[in-house]
Amino acid sequence: MSTEVRVPTLGESVTEATVATWFKKPGDKVELDEMLCELETDKVTVEVPSPAAGTLGDIVASEGETVGVDALLANIAEEGNAGPEETRPRSEKSGAPQGETAAEATGGYSGSDVTDTRVDGDGEGSEAGGGSGAGGQQVDIMVPTLGESVSEATVSTWFKKPGDTVEADEMLCELETDKVSVEVPAPASGIMGEIEAPEGASVEAGGRLGTMRRGGEGSAHSAQEGAPQTTTAPGAYEGAEGQAGRGDTEDAPSARKLMAEKGLSPDQVTGSGKDGRIMKEDVLRAAEGKGGSSAKSPAPASAPTPAPAPAPRAPVAAQDEAREERVKMTRLRQTIAKRLKDSQNTAAMLTTYNEVDMTEVMALRNEYKELFLKKHGVKLGFMSFFTKACIHALKEVPEVNAEIDGTDVVYKNFVHMGIAAGTPTGLVVPVIRDADAMSFAGIEKAIAEMGAKARDGKLSMAEMQGGTFTISNGGVYGSLMSSPILNPPQSGILGMHKIQERPMAIKGKVEIRPMMYLALSYDHRIVDGKGAVTFLVRVKEALEDPRRLLMDL
Template sequence: MANEIRVPTLGESVTEATIGRWFKKVGDAVKADEPLVELETDKVTIEVPAPTDGTLSEILVEAGETVGVGALLGSLGEATAAAKKPEPAKTAAPAAPAKAAEPAKVAEPAKTSAPVPPPSPAAARVIAETGVAVESGSGKRGQVLKEDAVAAAQTATPSAPAAPAAPAAPRPPVAAADAGREERVRMTKLRQTIARRLKEAQNTAAMLTTFNEVDMTGVMALRASYKDLFEKKHGVKLGFMGFFVKAVVQALKEIPAVNAEIDGDEMVFKNYYHIGVAVGTDKGLVVPVVRDADQLSIAGIEKKIGEYGKRARDGLLRIEEMQGGTFTISNGGVYGSLMSTPILNAPQSGILGMHKIQERPMVVGGKIEIRPMMYLALSYDHRVVDGKEAVTFLVRVKENLEEPQRLVLDL
């Protein structure tokens, strides 16, 4: 009997995925747990392994198509089993089992399509805010997406006619001489989600950025003194992120609004510190979360970030490892950025941008000295965080880094 290849459970709030690529062709032999197909979701890219040894007998969904959880992607057959199964006169026609199986496989999606999935979380939020009911949408199996809810709300209100002006203007025609020099590449699910979430953050939050600069002399001297001993004992290099996470946690404890978020007409203050660390990959930006960072040592933080970074680059991060963050740190300095205004990672109310360490002349004690300086940028949601709180938070981070002994003494 053929073994079915189906879309696995993708994680909380993830109901569909896009086929990225098939690693095998029909007729290829595969081994159990060998990757067969790559699925792109709006949070992470995952690989679907072969359930058993066998041969890839058919591919039902091609690259670029969108599928729901549990959808049939293809099947595996075994050469030995294939000879035994069609005992009743079907042995002479191997094609017959495949054709006989096809109606069942075509009927399979009909079962999954019968119940309409609940609205997506973003759509449910719009429906709750506007009170406009939407029976079916443009998503897979009729799921209501945010665009459907927004369109329904706009149709139900007098101001709806003004809304169509919001979409971007159509792309102007390309000169004939340039037409052949362009390449169109379909956006991955992850890239589409990154674009949508960043734009939603700008549209929803009252976002503002405040800046400061930190003298990294103390942290760099500490690293230089103990980096070899630290790596020998803990098996991981002593970087800057451990210091920054610790400095941020202490500042969050003093200014809890920066660790809060808005839920409807309520503010949720969180007495735990799950710090997201933005990691760039070849498929886009992902933000794994260091949970309970206040309970970890600098060594523990560095180990966790190192592990996340490697797995992010290999595409092995799990969805649950990127959920539940309360504050985010983004280090554009590793790419040479001197200053930037990071965009909030909704629904969080704050994100800290680190930048390139650059030697600059500074006045210290009435004298000009060359110091390793770094600009810090805190983007925050002004609906939650007042300007005074934002500036105070950034000053505390600066103080903790310029006097790293404060991190050890919990001052």
């Protein structure tokens, strides 16, 4: 009996991932919940545990391949079986008649003349799955999972036409939905076949876009097809030779490919991943530091045809263009850009400002910070005070903690506080759940834990979803005043800023006080100006006199 290893749910609006690293190889023994591989998305890194104990069979999705949600990654022969079916003698195959191949037993092939070859087509001379051995195995090009609540898409652009040679993971076409654009990669190397859904056609999730032939004349089909980075350009950093001197550390496939494109060697890149692993962002930084000369190197022949630019650029002088560097946006940056622009286009966003005297909070923190650290094992920062003050204000102005769903207003009788955090790859917003039921120590511990995960790229999608209100602290970067953008579908976000000493009039006298500007951006469709101002005044009062938090005033 075998168990399938499939891609887990990747989170809201995330439809695909890249297989970064396999920790096991075919034939290895695996335990229940033991980590089998690691996937990279545009937001987080996802580890895939073993769904059963047994022996790892064929790896269907190799390192570097792009996979959709619920796609098959590998198979596991559970304990008590002889191992991967295709490696066992035909006479011992469970449930398969004498002489039947492993592929036939699993429904991969039909016909008695097919030899005992793997369904995924590895090895020279693999027979055709569709019955025509000369042209290679036919592979369907399917619409990937489009995301939660998205059932159909429109075919925007085909980058290939019938008869073109394609490489594994090369972009074949682009789909547009009402939420995101989805690129469809080639499931294998081979020849492009029939296009069944032309540009402009509407397709449903799981539908067929067209077909292709695995292998065939003019392709890179060989015994090595399906191995990691078989389509990397000459000089690419790959395999055991590329790993010399770096132990068992395996760099991200996307980083290896980009190093080849940029003309960089691993020695020129400083890895920021686990055990010095080189990530794609590290290569981009190294290329930028190199002066951008590598950015003009020719792209590999297998690079997909880029989609048309959304708008023409202004004319650029030849001498200026030679000094420019063009770098493709990361998936995370594209997602951030789209969500922020959607927020501006959807919400009636408005910002109100106030300022707060931080004297009392700073005095209270300085008085108890050592005792707090000794008892709770975590430092007392300002974020717990702001979180508590916002929770206090949200109880009085509940519409700031609500959201619009069609023609309904959904009021949240709880506070899941989002704390925006900057990382080397972009802005993320981990969520502290039920923050209204936490103590100062509980909030500080949760913020510290989420911050560490954000810096290491280990946040799960579940830890970044479901927030009801967000706090963004631009003050850590020196910002004196700004207007934060809403994190939809939330209706409010508080912007903190730099604490700066300023002369203030206090009871008729001028005193130097540590002051901070506060900004509340809110959705005017649901929050009136009175409610927004009241919210910000309550936050100001709670911070200038923290005893009000104890008295619930």
